[in-house]
Amino acid sequence: MNFSSEQPKIIVVGSSSIDLVLETDKLPSSNETVLASSSESYFGGKGANQAVGTARLGASVYFIGCVGMDPLGQQIMRNLVNENVNVGFIYETDQEATGTAYVTASNGDAVIVVVPAANKCLTTEHIESADKYFQTSDLVLVQLEVSLSVVEYTIKKAKKYGKKVGLYASPAVRLNADILDNVDFVVAKSTELYTIFGEDQREEVLRKYFNKVFVRDDTNSTIYFDGTEMKYYRNDKDKAVYKMGMGDAFTSGFAIALCHGNSLEECVKFGNEVSARVSVKKGSQTGLPVQSDFFS
Numbered sequence: 001m002n003f004s005s006e007q008p009k010i011i012v013v014g015s016s017s018i019d020l021v022l023e024t025d026k027l028p029s030s031n032e033t034v035l036a037s038s039s040e041s042y043f044g045g046k047g048a049n050q051a052v053g054t055a056r057l058g059a060s061v062y063f064i065g066c067v068g069m070d071p072l073g074q075q076i077m078r079n080l081v082n083e084n085v086n087v088g089f090i091y092e093t094d095q096e097a098t099g100t101a102y103v104t105a106s107n108g109d110a111v112i113v114v115v116p117a118a119n120k121c122l123t124t125e126h127i128e129s130a131d132k133y134f135q136t137s138d139l140v141l142v143q144l145e146v147s148l149s150v151v152e153y154t155i156k157k158a159k160k161y162g163k164k165v166g167l168y169a170s171p172a173v174r175l176n177a178d179i180l181d182n183v184d185f186v187v188a189k190s191t192e193l194y195t196i197f198g199e200d201q202r203e204e205v206l207r208k209y210f211n212k213v214f215v216r217d218d219t220n221s222t223i224y225f226d227g228t229e230m231k232y233y234r235n236d237k238d239k240a241v242y243k244m245g246m247g248d249a250f251t252s253g254f255a256i257a258l259c260h261g262n263s264l265e266e267c268v269k270f271g272n273e274v275s276a277r278v279s280v281k282k283g284s285q286t287g288l289p290v291q292s293d294f295f296s
């Protein structure tokens, strides 16, 4: 994996939240009550996770998002500043509280319910105000915890300036042709292909969007079609103890490798490596590796 001396410039447009993680012996089924052995809060939100993930790996990162005018919003801002993420385009709203996510975690698996709240107050005007930073960026990352109209606007703006765009298609929604045509890479979960593409045959999806769609599953494996053959990579060096945040970590690693001019194969391998690191610590951001973990 090549790591050039140029510092990548990345814009992340997306959500930030505080995750309340409840540890249980088993995930509750419908109408069931279970007891939690612990309740802890962590920094989260797919956008913020990717902003921290790419900043720790050495990128200059601008995060565009929205928090509430409340103590949780202040905590998120402080955390991002500490992580060297530029917060000049984080907006505060008095219309909604800061986003939260309620996570029930058991034996590594997690069920997540997100309350977007302030994240839904991010508008296309906010994206527009960062226009000149899009012009000088190398790559833009989006996910689906802010309004789809904002995601679409962001993708169009990035493409207008010829920038690379990556989409982590989570939480899953059906993606329209415009989005799929304009993004350079899409990261999707194997269990959500039908929702995202209207097609649940993995091979069909991968062949149609070769070198563009990267499908991940719970075993930290990633598969894509390179135009000739299916490419499958798995990193199970570290046992995935905490699976929350692995998709964000993969996307961060993939994006960094791409910015440094690596092949898609190298991008996938590095993404898997970054994802493996996050899965050994609790919280979506806790275990995200830093550049010096890989390169001196």
Ligand SMILES: OC[C@H]1O[C@H](O)[C@H](O)[C@@H]1O
Pocket (backbone or CB within 6 Å): 017, 018, 019, 043, 044, 045, 046, 049, 100, 101, 112, 114, 145, 244, 245, 246, 247, 248, 284
């Ligand atoms: O992708 C993991 C994230 O999903 C939810 O948005 C939680 O905030 C968590 O941090």
